[in-house]
Amino acid sequence: MNHWSIDIVRQHGFDLWCWVCLGAAVMLVAYALTRRLWTAAAGWLATIIIFGVVGGTIGILAVPPLHSAFIGLGWTFMVLCVLAVAFYLNLVPQLGRARTATLLILRIAALALLVPMLFEPVLKYQSRPPPQRPLIFMIDASGSMSFPDLPNGPTRIQSVWQTLQPQLTRIYENFVPQFFTFSTGSQALKKPDDLPTVVADGKATDLAGAVRGAAAASPRQDAVVMLISDGVDNVSPNVVEAIRSAARRVSM
Numbered sequence: 001m002n003h004w005s006i007d008i009v010r011q012h013g014f015d016l017w018c019w020v021c022l023g024a025a026v027m028l029v030a031y032a033l034t035r036r037l038w039t040a041a042a043g044w045l046a047t048i049i050i051f052g053v054v055g056g057t058i059g060i061l062a063v064p065p066l067h068s069a070f071i072g073l074g075w076t077f078m079v080l081c082v083l084a085v086a087f088y089l090n091l092v093p094q095l096g097r098a099r100t101a102t103l104l105i106l107r108i109a110a111l112a113l114l115v116p117m118l119f120e121p122v123l124k125y126q127s128r129p130p131p132q133r134p135l136i137f138m139i140d141a142s143g144s145m146s147f148p149d150l151p152n153g154p155t156r157i158q159s160v161w162q163t164l165q166p167q168l169t170r171i172y173e174n175f176v177p178q179f180f181t182f183s184t185g186s187q188a189l190k191k192p193d194d195l196p197t198v199v200a201d202g203k204a205t206d207l208a209g210a211v212r213g214a215a216a217a218s219p220r221q222d223a224v225v226m227l228i229s230d231g232v233d234n235v236s237p238n239v240v241e242a243i244r245s246a247a248r249r250v251s252m
Helices: 016-035 043-062 069-089 097-119 156-174 192-197 207-217 239-245
Strands: 002-008 121-127 134-140 176-182 186-188 224-228 249-251
Touching (some): 002 069, 016 069, 043 069, 134 156, 156 192, 207 224
Parallel strands (some): 134 224, 224 249
């Protein structure tokens, strides 16, 4: 199984990026106050944006759970972009709108390269061979598995599914699973999701027969048999010897 992931090497917690954002926020406040932006035409919008960025910076710095590297990367880039826009707006009378827009785009592109360098993100590719080892589940479907352990609770076979379902992802990552129900014989399930629909009405519990069925399902000697039952074998005269003769690792 192969998958890509991104990790950030630096700038975790209250690190350099926090001070960069704080310094940029102070510069934005100073710019808004000295230029008295709210008095200019449409300056109220710039004032709202600047103080929104400043308030967001203070909020992020004040809440430790937000001191994550990925939040820091995105917020640092945004704050510096707002600072760049505020700086280049002052150059419009001297340079004109076209030149100012070109310079601003180049500056934002430079920030898009420089800010990630500050955080040092790492792109990882992990490759692992697909699982080979069989894991064979033999689930008791005798009549006793149709009873609940608690009043108005799930039946025992339903409890097996409730326990098994959250583990399926890990099981498929590490094993090649097969699922069977058994009582006096075994029956394969097409998929584990079929387990909740199984009617537990078997007449006996043949543990030794279940293990022999698991051994027949996989010829590999390293196969693991997971035997799930609520009772004792009431069919085979010598369960221990029968299981030993199957030459498989059995967990119950």
